[in-house]
Each structure stands twice: as C-alpha cells, then as structure tokens.
C-alpha cells in the first residue's frame with residue numbers, strides 16, 4: 001500500500017480520548033471526534049462547544065464522518081494483521097534478528113533495540129522460508145511413508161477378518177469329518193454288538209427248544225409209569241408191556257454245559273477308544289506346510305519339533321502294539 005499510515009495516524013486519533021476514532025462525527029467547525037467523546041464533552045460543559053476550537057455546534061446531532069470511519073477501520077485492520085507497528089503506526093519493514101520479530105524504522109532507533117541486527121523483512125522472510133522449506137521435503141517423505149504403512153495396516157485389518165472366517169470354516173469342516181468318522185465308528189460297533197446278540201440269542205433259543213422237547217418226552221414217560229402203577233391189577237397187566245416198551249426207549253444224553261454263550265463284552269469294549277484313535281490317525285492329515293503368516297521362519301523350527309514329537313508318538317504306539325500283540329488284540 002502506497003498510503004503512509006505514519007502520516008495519517010495523527011489524523012486518525014480523537015483529540016479527546018487520544019485513541020483511534022470510534023464512530024466519528026463531524027462538527028461544523030470541521031473538527032472530528034468520537035460520537036461518545038463529543039457527547040460526554042457537551043454534557044460536562046453544558047454547551048455544544050468544540051473541544052478543540054470552542055466553536056459552538058449548530059446541531060445537537062452532528063453528521064457522521066463516514067470517510068474517517070472507513071479510514072480508521074482500514075487502519076485498525078492493518079494493525080490487527082500485523083503489517084503496521086502498533087506502537088508507531090509505521091509499516092513493519094525490518095526484522096530484528098535479536099528479538100526475532102518484525103519492527104518499524106522508529107522501533108529500530110528506540111533504546112529497546114539498541115545494537116540489534118536488522119534485516120529487511122523480505123530478506124528475513126526469504127531466509128526463514130528457505131529454512132522451513134528444508135523441513136518440508138523430509139516431512140513430506142515421512143507422511144508418504146506413514147500413509148503407505150497406514151494403507152498396509154488397513155489392508156491387514158481387513159485380511160484378519162477374512163483369515164478368521166476362512167480358518168473358522170476349516171475348523172468346522174475338519175471337526176465335521178471327525179464327527180462323521182466317530183458316528184460311523186459308533187454305528188459299526190453297535191451293529192457288531194447287535195449281530196452278536198442276535199446270533200447268541202438264536203443259539204440259546206434253539207438249545208432251549210431241544211431241552212424243552214426232551215423234558216416233555218421224559219415227563220410223558222413218567223406219567224405213563226405213574227398211571228400204570230396206580231391202575232387196578234387187571235388193567236395194569238393189560239398195559240404193562242406197552243409201558244415197559246416206552247420205558248425202554250433210550251433216554252436223552254445230559255445237556256452239555258454251554259460255553260461262550262454270553263456276549264464277549266471285552267471284544268467290544270476292550271481298547272475301544274485306543275483302536276478308534278489309531279483308526280482316526282488315518283483320516284487325520286498332518287499338514288506342516290501351513291505356516292503362521294506372522295512367523296514363517298519360527299514355524300520351520302516348530303515344524304521340525306512337531307515331526308520329532310510325531311515320531312515319538314508313533315514309536316510309543318508301535319511299542320504298545322508290540323506289547324499287546326496287535327492293536328485290535330485283547331488285553
């Protein structure tokens with residue numbers, strides 16, 4: 001702005017309050033004052049005289065000085081924006097290196113800045129701009145890097161959810177296989193038990209039928225003998241030959257003791273869970289290729305460790321089989 005505030009600043013202060021005009025009014029003697037200041041003056045003096053030249057105003061409502069009002073507002077705006085020195089109303093054209101602040105030419109000559117170093121504001125600004133510019137490049141690079149990391153982490157966040165869903169599905173599938181296997185095993189074992197029950201029940205029924213027939217046969221002979229013994233002599237003698245013939249029929253052999261009639265519970269229950277476990281091993285796949293995405297290197301270590309442990313378990317199973325003949329053998 002070509003306009004010099006220093007020249008105007010004297011014109012911008014009210015002679016009464018010495019401050020920048022607020023809502024200035026123009027008296028007919030051409031002097032201007034803040035509206036509030038002139039009214040207060042008039043109240044005190046009990047006459048409408050000008051505080052400067054004592055001319056009495058012809059009106060009690062002097063017109064507003066709009067040009068001056070606008071000028072004052074523009075001035076205050078410049079002071080607020082820091083372009084004008086608030087102390088001397090001069091433009092801040094210099095930069096005090098010691099105070100690290102812009103100052104006006106009057107400030108430069110004041111005692112508070114004695115022996116200080118001054119630079120024109122444009123040079124100082126250029127210098128400080130360059131200084132800040134240097135910070136900008138590494139800062140921008142860092143923001144770029146951080147943004148990339150953030151994007152990666154956001155992707156990871158999404159991937160965690162997918163991973164969890166996929167893994168849950170696999171867990172459910174594998175447990176389904178195990179459950180189906182166990183159900184099949186259970187069904188097969190109960191079927192084998194029912195078959196044995198059926199067979200052995202039938203065998204006992206056959207034996208019971210034979211022995212019942214033999215009992216009937218012998219009881220009918222006993223009845224014949226008893227009938228004869230109780231008869232009158234004549235009628236007894238008439239029957240005696242037939243009774244004797246009946247008695248002479250060969251008696252059935254004594255029933256043999258039945259062995260293995262009962263269900264072999266040991267066969268069904270002995271070693272059952274162990275046998276099922278051994279059988280289950282065939283459908284269980286050990287898949288060391290599935291590495292932990294976080295610790296792929298560590299996994300190699302655990303893989304070899306797991307291989308070692310698996311070998312120990314298999315050795316133990318082999319020992320157990322050796323001890324009891326075979327894995328389906330009876331203990």
Ligand SMILES: [Zn+2]
Nearest residue numbers: 014017034037
């Ligand atoms: Zn005033």
Ligand SMILES: [Zn+2]
Nearest residue numbers: 029031050053
């Ligand atoms: Zn006047």
Ligand SMILES: [Zn+2]
Nearest residue numbers: 085088104107
């Ligand atoms: Zn100043």
Ligand SMILES: [Zn+2]
Nearest residue numbers: 096099113116
């Ligand atoms: Zn200074």
